[in-house]
Amino acid sequence: MNNLLNKLLSELADEIDITETQENTIVKAYKKVGDWLNESSQLSKYKVHVFTQGSIQYGTAIKPIDENDYDIDLVCELTENTSHMQPREIKQVVGNSLKANSTYSKMLDDEGRRCWTLIYSDELNFHMDILPCIQYNERLVLNEKAMCYYGTAPVSYQKLAVLATDKVDNKYDYITTNPKGFAQWFKERINVNKPQVKTDSIENPPTYPRKTILQKAIQLLKRHRDVYFLDKDDSDKPISMIITTLLAKCHSGQNSIVSLLEDALDKIPQLIGHGKEKYEILNPTMPSENFADKWNEKESKAIAFFNWLKQLNKDIAWLNTLTTYTALSAGLKKLFAQKPVDRLMTRYASELQQEAEAASALSEETPPPSVNTLNILPYHKKAPWSMPKGYRICIKGEISTDNGQTYRRFCSEELIPKGACLRFTPINTRKDDAKYFWQITNTGEEARAARQLRGEEFEDSNGPSNARIEHSVYTGKHYVQCFFVRGKQCLAQSEPFVVYIGQ
Structure with missing residues (x-):
């Protein structure tokens, strides 16, 4: 096992992680939005529940390559008096509540397909996507594609499903998703104890004092993906939910990042199903949701994923052959971008200097x-x-x-x-x-x-x-x-x- 590579990969994951200051800024902004939505007179009868989803919730957020414009995903669930609401009404009542705030109305972007987006100042460098939804109600679902089935998923996940809104060509419909169920499943995969059930209308994102091998491996794969697609069609880039789901399924207690990545690269092709649709990567908490649904609409997305996976396999094998700080520094910069590696390698200036002097002395002879x-x-x-x-x-x-x-x-x-x-x-x-x-x-x-x-x-x-x-x-x-x-x-x-x- 390449112990030096494992050590540097673990520390590199810390470098591409968002900082504590950035996380505190995000939490503060998120709680302010949650407070406003809870206090809004337009939403008072619906008893709003606001919580995070995505990488902030899973502890797998990373800095963008240019270290600007972070993405925060919130869910705004209306929990009462929704049994007769239509998707357009749900989307608009949340949007109107944001527009009623003099600050948020100036930050609000044009209505998105599923979310409302708040764009924060250049100094803060992030935007916040807010997903309006209600608890899953089969009677409201008219679109068969949005009908929910759970397969063998535990009952504890089933009651957490929600109906979100989806706007296409000015027509609103429901889609079914399960952000809280997935977050619960993911915590179980990383062996984090389940938090106590919260009754607050605004949930704080979970804190991870020490990131696990699984979380760091996901962060590194997301960064490798971002670098790989710099000179390719960005619209074909695999979404983070696919990376998170596949790697979490491959996690079985491996004791190092490299061993987890090597196991995952062997197993991932077998985890991509071919059932009702050509490509299926199903939500483990709600198999009616296919994270690879866009692959079936655009074949180039699937091709790009498998090409990236092939290159990732080569890159991990190549990194495993490098045994010095100097060689690994150059290799990591190539695969994960220069800024975080430069920050990381400042800790090892003396080791790099010793290797440079040894290499220079050797080159004079050979x-x-x-x-x-x-x-x-x-x-x-x-x-x-x-x-x-x-x-x-x-x-x-x-x-x-x-x-x-x-x-x-x-x-x-x-x-x-x-x-x-x-x-x-x-x-x-x-x-x-x-x-x-x-x-x-x-x-x-x-x-x-x-x-x-x-x-x-x-x-x-x-x-x-x-x-x-x-x-x-x-x-x-x-x-x-x-x-x-x-x-x-x-x-x-x-x-x-x-x-x-x-x-």
Whole structure:
């Protein structure tokens, strides 16, 4: 078992978690909204019950990649005098109550399909989705799709189902869901003791003084998903409820994050059913609700999920091969974004420094394998300067598949596609008045046929921050090396960065 990887993943989950200050701000805002809805004269006869749902309720909330615009999900349940209410009436009475507040009326977004949304200021950086609903009442359900059945779900879940409103093409209907039942099931999966039954009309979100392996694994998968879909169709991104449900089903007391993820990656394909619909990921507390229902409307969502799962499997296996702070720092940045990893690795500055010094000393004695490969290529020209010992420049590789509009990091030896724009930036602690040169050496039959093996020239930087811009054109392994030169003296050089281009 890779103990270092497990330790860093656990601590990384803490870094992408919302902070205590952010959580306190969210709870304060949520309670204010709950107080207003409870005190509203328009809702007084319905006895309102307000509670959280989603990641805040489960303890799996994460910061967005840009660390802005958090999402809070509330449920506003009308518990009395609702036996004859229609979905439009329920939606509007909650919306009108929010509009009657001079503050919330200015924050209220246009009516959503199922929720009312309050958009908070830029300083607070979050928005609040409020779902109006009533207790499930079969007599009010006219749409067969909204009819509730429980299968083998325990009775304790059944009485918690609600009817929420759904507006499509200006037509209102009911949908059935069970946010409180799911929250209860999830707490049982993470072995958190059931809280005492609350009688308050506003429930505080549960607190988790110490996050469990399951909660942290869900947070990490949500972040990996967000990074993976940065350069893909965001509308195909798997919803968090699917990740939460599947991972919770796979949790069986594993003692580490990596072991839970490895078990889950084996089991998840078998947990996706094919019953009445092609794809089924059913709510365990109410099997009439299919979290994968949109996959059956848009096949690309299912394809995107399985592609992401395949990449996740490769990434976890790759991380398991990394055994140093330096290698894991680079790997985690690639998969989970740079900001939280940078914060995490400040705790290990001394370990990183020791590894860097050891690597530098070793490199002076033993050149990396890629150097030996280049030296036997007859068209690869030897550097014309007086050369230093060791390799003290790092190359940051970035790839863009949208003509340079957005870039993501990629690593040496990582397989990348043809047709991409590549940017290589030198990372060098030396600030001498010197110049960067780049040597590009290609291999393979495609480059040979096009007479583009290169390797004979030392070229200038052609991008920002002394970067070199290239394109992935020829299949095979190619090499990028950087030299920091003043006069006839090379002050520092990089190891060759291996660019591995697939078909």
